[in-house]
Each structure stands twice: as structure tokens, then as C-alpha cells.
Amino acid sequence: xxxxxxxxxxxxxxxxxxxxxxxxxxxxxxxxxxxxxxxxxxxxxxxxxxxxxxxxxxxxxxxxxxxxxxxxxxxxxxxxxxxxxxxxxxxxxxxxxxxxxxxxxxxxxxxxxxxxxxxxxxxxxxxxxxxxxxxxxxxxxxxxxxxxxxxxxxxxxxxxxxxxxxxxxxxxxxxxxxxxxxxxxxxxxxxxxxxxxxxxxxxxxxxxxxxxxxxxxxxxxxxxxxxxxxxxxxxxxxxxxxxxxxxxxxxxxxxxxxxxxxxxxxxxxxxxxxxxxxxxxxxxxxxxxxxxxxxxxxxxxxxxxxxxxxxxxxxxxxxxxxxxxxxxxxxxxxxxxxxxxxxxxxxxxxxxxxxxxxxxxxxxxxxxxxxxxxxxxxxxxxxxxxxxx
Amino acid sequence: xxxxxxxxxxxxxxxxxxxxxxxxxxxxxxxxxxxxxxxxxxxxxxxxxxxxxxxxxxxxxxxxxxxxxxxxxxxxxxxxxxxxxxxxxxxxxxxxxxxxxxxxxxxxxxxxxxxxxxxxxxxxxxxxxxxxxxxxxxxxxxxxxxxxxxxxxxxxxxxxxxxxxxxxxxxxxxxxxxxxxxxxxxxxxxxxxxxxxxxxx
Numbered sequence: 001x002x003x004x005x006x007x008x009x010x011x012x013x014x015x016x017x018x019x020x021x022x023x024x025x026x027x028x029x030x031x032x033x034x035x036x037x038x039x040x041x042x043x044x045x046x047x048x049x050x051x052x053x054x055x056x057x058x059x060x061x062x063x064x065x066x067x068x069x070x071x072x073x074x075x076x077x078x079x080x081x082x083x084x085x086x087x088x089x090x091x092x093x094x095x096x097x098x099x100x101x102x103x104x105x106x107x108x109x110x111x112x113x114x115x116x117x118x119x120x121x122x123x124x125x126x127x128x129x130x131x132x133x134x135x136x137x138x139x140x141x142x143x144x145x146x147x148x149x150x151x152x153x154x155x156x157x158x159x160x161x162x163x164x165x166x167x168x169x170x171x172x173x174x175x176x177x178x179x180x181x182x183x184x185x186x187x188x189x190x191x192x193x194x195x196x197x198x199x200x201x202x203x204x205x206x207x208x209x210x211x212x213x214x215x216x217x218x219x220x221x222x223x224x225x226x227x228x229x230x231x232x233x234x235x236x237x238x239x240x241x242x243x244x245x246x247x248x249x250x251x252x253x254x255x256x257x258x259x260x261x262x263x264x265x266x267x268x269x270x271x272x273x274x275x276x277x278x279x280x281x282x283x284x285x286x287x288x289x290x291x292x293x294x295x296x297x298x299x300x301x302x303x304x305x306x307x308x309x310x311x312x313x314x315x316x317x318x319x320x321x322x323x324x325x326x327x328x329x330x331x332x333x334x335x336x337x338x339x340x341x342x343x344x345x346x347x348x349x350x351x352x353x354x355x356x357x358x359x360x361x362x363x364x365x366x367x368x369x370x371x372x373x374x375x376x377x378x379x380x381x382x383x384x385x386x387x388x389x
Numbered sequence: 390x391x392x393x394x395x396x397x398x399x400x401x402x403x404x405x406x407x408x409x410x411x412x413x414x415x416x417x418x419x420x421x422x423x424x425x426x427x428x429x430x431x432x433x434x435x436x437x438x439x440x441x442x443x444x445x446x447x448x449x450x451x452x453x454x455x456x457x458x459x460x461x462x463x464x465x466x467x468x469x470x471x472x473x474x475x476x477x478x479x480x481x482x483x484x485x486x487x488x489x490x491x492x493x494x495x496x497x498x499x500x501x502x503x504x505x506x507x508x509x510x511x512x513x514x515x516x517x518x519x520x521x522x523x524x525x526x527x528x529x530x531x532x533x534x535x536x537x538x539x540x541x542x543x544x545x546x547x548x549x550x551x552x553x554x555x556x557x558x559x560x561x562x563x564x565x566x567x568x569x570x571x572x573x574x575x576x577x578x579x580x581x582x583x584x585x586x587x588x589x590x
Contacts, residue, residue, distance in 0.1 A: 315447070334454060335464045338434060341410070346454045347443050364440055371447040 004071050008086045010042040013067035013077070017107060020140050024102075027130040027292075033116065037141055038107030039063050039099035042083060043091035045145070051380045052147040053089060054138060055079065055098035056155030056162035059230070059286045060278060062106035065098040066091075079156075081361040088369035093377040094151065102137050103129045103285040111281035112213070123281055124210025131158075131293045135165045139173065151380050152176035152373070153312075156358035157325065158286070161293045164333070167310035168295050176376050177310075178369070180317045181358040183329035184303050184336065185294040190324065193233055194287040197226035201280045210281050223280045224271030231270050236321035236354035296336075303336035313343035315372045317365065319357040320350050345372065396566040397476065397584065398424050401500055404558060404586050405429050409471035412496060414458055414488070415478035418442050419451030426451070433470065459483050462491040470496040479503050480536045486548070492587075493554065499587035505561065507541030507577040525564045526581050542577040545585070553590030560584045 005011045017038045024032045040063050045052060055065050057078070066083035068076055083089045083096055100108040103126060111126040142150065153163040153174050160182025166174045183190070201207060204222030208215050235243075244263040259265040299305035314337055318330035327348045337344040349365045351357040357365070398421050405411070409431045413422050416435025419442075425431040436456040437443050446453035456464075459482060473496030475488070480503050482488050492499040504526035505511075511522035521531040529536065540548075542561065549556055561572050561580025572579045 331464060338454070338464070339466060339469070341432070343432075343452050344434070344454070345443075345447050345452050347440070347447075348455045350440075368440075368444055368447060371444050375447070375450050 005068060008084045009076060009080065010067035010084050010091050012071065013040050013042065013064070013069065015040050015063055015069075015107065018141065018144055020137075020144075022140070024133070024137060024140070026127050026133045028127050030127040032102075032109065032127065035102060035109040035137065036107070036113075037099045037102070037109075037137060039097060039141060040065065040067075040077075041098075041145075042066055042096040043094050045095040045147075046380070049146055049148065050151060051094050051377075052142075052145070052150050053094045053096050053376075054142070054150050054153045054166075055083070055089070055096060056134075056138075056153065056159035057098065057101065058155070058157040058159045059290065060227075060274070060283075061159070062104060063098050063100040063108075064106075066096070079359060081359065082366065082369065088366055088373050089154065090370075090373065090377065093380065094373075097141070097145065097147075099138060099141055101129075101134045103282060103289070105279035105282040110279070111210070111285065112279050121213045123213060126281065126285065128285060128288050128292075130289055131161050131165045132169060134162055134289070135169050138162070138166075139170055142173065149173045149175060152178055152376050154178040154180075155182075156180040157182060157355065158290055158293075161290075165293075165295055167312040167314070168306050169309075171309055171311040174312045175379070176315070176372075177312045178315045178317070178372065179330075179333060181319055181322055181325050181330075181355055182316075182333070183325040184296065184332050186291055187329075191291050193229065194291055197229050198284055198287055200225035200229065201284060204280075207280065210284075212280070218275065219280045220275045223275050223278065223283060224268075226280075226283060227274040227278075228267040228271045231267055233324045234354055234356045236323065236352055238321055239352045239354050242352060303332070304339040307336050307340035307342055310337075310340070310342055314345070315369075316344060316346045317358075317368065318346075318348050319353070319355070319365075320348060321352050322355045322357060324355040396562065396568065397502055397582065400560055400562075400568070400584055401425075401474065401476070401502075402428055404500060405431060405472060407431075409433075410469075412436065412462075412465065412470045412473045414462075414473065414475040414492070415481075416442075416446065416451070416453060419446035419449045419453060421474065421476065422446075422451045423449050458488060461487065462495050465495045467494055468497060472496050472498050472500055474500040476500075476502045477504065480538050480540065483537065485538050486552075489548075489552070489554070493589050497589070498557065499554075500585070501587065502582060502584045503540070503545070504536070505542050505577065505580050505583050506539040507543060508581050509578050510581075512578075524581070542580060542583050545583070549585075549587065555588035555590065556585060557588045558584075558586035 015038050019036050021034045064077040065079045066077040085092050100106040103110045111122045115122045153166045155163045160179035163177040163179050167177045201222035204219035206217040207219040247262040295306045296303040318327040334346045347368045407429045411431045411433030413435040416437050422435050434452045473492040510524050514522040561576040562582040564581045
């Protein structure tokens with residue numbers, strides 16, 4: 001059969017939607033009476049259901065982590081560089097699950113969904129969800145799929161935070177956590193950036209305090225600025241200089257305020273295209289989930305005590321040029337894990353691509369990641385793993 | 390840095406109490422930790438800076454933490470390991486004395502191995518040839534060697550005495566890393582590799 005996809009792609013994939021009618025108690029004190037999660041799976045679940053891997057997405061990610069929805073899709077899922085046959089998360093060994101998180105805008109219950117109480121979209125009334133809430137909802141998904149324990153929970157950035165939370169909240173349901181370009185909680189500076197992004201959105205005249213759906217508008221300018229700001233924090237100074245320098249689009253200064261430098265046009269393009277595919281209320285929720293994430297807070301601000309709950313083994317990866325969640329933040333995680341006597345390996349990958357590096361096919365990164373996942377796969381296949389379960 | 394040979398690993402293993410918690414500074418491909426895990430049921434971590442070696446540790450299922458030893462061991466708490474081990478690394482670090490202090494702060498005991506610069510071949514090459522020695526255990530030329538702090542067994546014991554570090558056990562080996570009782574009479578002259586178990590002052 002001739003396939004239009006590369007041989008190391010998972011190929012055509014179809015999202016599925018699952019409805020949960022059991023109420024979900026949230027950290028904010030409110031309860032979702034029911035909810036839906038949209039998710040994708042790649043590879044197949046083995047007979048003893050021991051080879052399942054959960055992928056957790058970051059701020060603007062979704063359930064479409066790998067492969068293509070249509071044969072003529074221009075781009076594959078957001079983490080196609082790491083998921084597929086022969087890739088670090090090898091679908092010949094693993095059954096890979098990725099869902100759109102609660103509060104998202106890609107099909108799982110979120111601000112754009114209809115509130116059963118009002119018959120109108122939730123909009124700003126959608127409860128503020130936390131990483132713990134997500135983990136709880138993902139556990140429901142695991143129940144449905146018959147997965148008692150994940151062979152690994154894996155994520156970059158906000159996704160890595162979910163992997164950590166899994167080890168603390170469901171220690172018996174996760175064997176390995178792969179935590180990439182993450183932090184044990186946001187820095188003051190991280191929160192400050194998030195606040196500027198939120199203010200850009202809420203101060204847009206088209207925001208209408210979040211009720212913009214009814215007005216038939218979207219806070220386009222605000223969301224665009226928020227995304228542009230975000231993008232600056234995803235790249236490194238060095239990477240930006242290498243990619244865009246101070247190149248002028250028309251080769252000369254024009255003494256006006258249209259975009260002149262290549263970096264301006266890049267950021268505007270990123271902003272524009274984001275508005276078409278993302279919801280402003282979801283963006284606000286996701287940044288709040290980031291700000292609130294702090295697993296140590298439940299343990300007297302002692303991260304080591306938090307990790308003493310964990311039974312999983314950890315791989316922690318950071319990138320040299322990531323200043324959003326720098327290597328020092330990953331080392332905080334490692335330090336706490338060592339103090340808690342957990343199994344952990346840590347690698348710092350040289351890269352100029354900033355925070356975004358975790359999505360890139362950097363050879364050293366993929367090699368390290370592959371080496372670890374190979375061990376996870378070997379374990380899945382042996383009785384040792386079952387004996388531990 | 391020369392690689393760790395089997396006899397060294399076996400000798401060190403005999404010194405390690407089963408079930409101990411271990412930190413291996415400059416752990417290379419993780420061979421020592423893997424051996425101690427399998428034979429001595431130890432737990433612990435290797436610290437390594439070389440990325441290829443980090444990958445090999447991960448492949449071997451050994452916990453490895455990307456670390457620059459020159460930056461010290463500040464990420465590790467006092468008294469948090471039974472043994473801190475440093476094989477064939479002490480002579481290659483900038484802050485030798487500080488790292489020794491750090492070893493015995495983090496670990497209750499230390500184990501070090503190093504090439505003995507006082508071996509007769511080294512002495513002969515310098516004394517008669519007038520050149521910096523190049524021997525099996527120190528195979529680099531003076532201009533490209535990673536071994537920046539060369540020292541002899543007597544130098545090392547003097548430093549330990551000065552610092553009050555207790556020498557709990559010592560073995561010297563020949564160039565093939567073999568144990569030979571004869572070496573123990575003139576260790577600083579005949580020993581090419583020295584192994585020490587150290588206790589806190």
C-alpha cells in the first residue's frame with residue numbers, strides 16, 4: 001500500500017470523545033456534573049495492559065500529538081518528532097494516549113462548551129481548573145481504557161507538571177515519569193508574564209468580560225498580543241538572533257509602525273494564526289493552571305515531602321537555552337527527588353532553541369529520551385514489571 | 390581519565406556494605422553502579438558531565454545526574470549517602486581539596502582511586518628522560534592531559550593527615566590493576582593505582 005506519510009509516522013489518526021457522567025470535584029470547590037474528554041491513541045494496548053503511556057500537553061497543545069487527521073494535512077500532531085515507530089515514544093512498543101485537557105478548546109469540556117444549567121456556553125463561568133483536576137480527569141480516562149497503571153506519563157513544560165502531579169496523586173498508577181523543560185512551580189517572573197498575557201486579553205474591547213461568544217466577536221487583538229508575548233518566552237535571545245537577526249523585510253528603514261523587522265512579522269504571524277485556532281477563555285484558564293501549580297504547597301512547601309509520595313522512576317530533561325523554565329528549575333526537581341530517595345536521571349541538553357526545544361528533533365535529546373523509553377519498554381515486556389504491579 | 394577496570398570494581402565492591410546508598414562522582418558509563426546494584430543491592434546516583442556517558446548510564450538503567458563536579462555538590466544534603474565514590478577523577482578536577490571536603494560532607498565515607506604519580510616509571514621518565522611521564526595509567530601528553538593535579542600516594546596521605554581525614558583501608562595495584570602483596574611494601578614506588586576508603590575527621 002502506498003502511504004502519503006513518512007514511515008516513522010503513526011499515519012492517519014481519528015480523535016475519539018468520551019463522556020463521563022460521574023460528577024468531578026474540582027480544587028476550586030465547584031463540581032462539574034459531567035464532562036467530555038477528546039483523545040487520540042496510537043499503537044495498541046498489550047494483553048496485560050501494561051504498555052500504556054499518557055502524553056500530557058502544554059499550554060496551547062491538544063489531543064492531536066502525532067500523525068495526521070487528513071491525508072493532505074500540512075502538519076502532523078504537535079509532538080510528532082517524538083511519537084511514532086522508531087521514535088523515542090515508540091508506537092511499536094507502547095499504546096500512547098493523549099487527551100485535550102479540561103478547560104481546553106479542542107473538544108474537551110471547556111469555556112466554549114454548553115453549560116447544561118444555562119443552555120449557553122460556559123464562557124468565563126467555566127471553573128478554573130488545576131493540574132490536579134486534570135490528573136484526576138485523566139485517571140477517569142485511564143479507568144475507562146482499562147489501564148490500571150501507566151508505563152509512563154510524559155510531558156514537556158505544563159505537560160511535565162502533570163507528569164509530576166501524577167506521581168504524587170496516583171503513586172500506584174504510574175511507573176515512570178518523564179518531565180521535560182518543566183519547573184516545580186512558576187517563578188514570580190513566570191507569573192508576571194502570564195499576567196501581562198491575561199491583561200492583554202481582558203483589556204481587549206471585544207472581550208466583553210468573557211461573554212464574547214454571544215456578541216459574535218473574539219478578543220482577537222488581546223489574544224494575539226498574549227501569544228506574541230508567549231512566543232518571546234519560548235525562544236532564546238540567541239535563537240531569535242540566529243533565525244531573524246535584525247533583517248528588514250524591505251531591506252530599509254521606512255520610519256513607520258508597520259512590521260519592518262523580520263522578528264516583528266514572525267510574531268505577528270504567530271499571533272494571527274493562533275487567534276484562528278485558540279479560545280481566549282481557555283488561554284486564561286491554562287495560564288492560571290500554570291500559576292497555581294505547586295505540588296509542594298500541599299506538603300508544607302516541602303517538595304521533597306511531596307515526592308516521598310511517589311513510587312515512579314523519573315527522567316528529567318532540560319535545555320541550556322530555556323530561560324522560561326531554565327535548567328536550574330529542573331535541578332530543583334532533581335534535588336528534591338534525590339532527597340526523597342527516588343530513582344531519577346537528569347540530562348541537560350545543549351540547544352539554542354529556548355523553551356520550544358522540547359518539541360524539536362534535537363539528536364542528543366532524542367537519543368537520551370529513546371534510551372530511557374527503551375528501558376521502560378523492556379520492563380513492560382518482562383515479568384518483573386507485573387510482579388511490581 | 391582512564392576507565393575503571395574490573396579488578397578495581399571488585400575491590401571497591403568488597404568495601405561496600407550491602408544495601409548502602411551511594412553517590413558516584415564521575416560515574417562514566419555507570420559500570421560500577423550497575424555492578425554494585427546487582428551484587429551489593431545498593432541504590433544511588435552517578436554524576437557525570439559527558440553526554441555520551443549519560444546516555445550509556447540510562448541505557449544501563451543506572452540513575453545518572455548531569456552535573457559539573459567543579460561546581461561542587463551543593464545539590465546534595467549533608468550526610469545523605471553512605472559512600473561517596475570517586476574513581477580516577479580526583480586528579481582531573483580543579484578544586485581537588487574542596488571536592489574531598491564535599492565528599493565527606495555528603496557521604497559518611499569516601500572511596501577514591503587515583504593513578505600514582507610516584508610510581509617508579511614516572512620517576513624514571515622525569516629523572517632520566519627529563520620529560521613529563523606518559524604511562525599506562527596517565528596516557529596523555531602534558532599539553533592535552535585532563536589530569537591537571539598529579540600527585541603521589543605519599544602526597545595524598547599527607548593531605549589526608551593534614552585535613553584529619555581517616556584512612557580506613559588502602560590497596561595499591563599494578564598496571565594491570567592486579568593486586569600483588571609485594572606492592573604493599575613499597576606502595577608509592579611500585580603501585581600504579583591506589584584505592585582508599587576514607588573516613589571523616
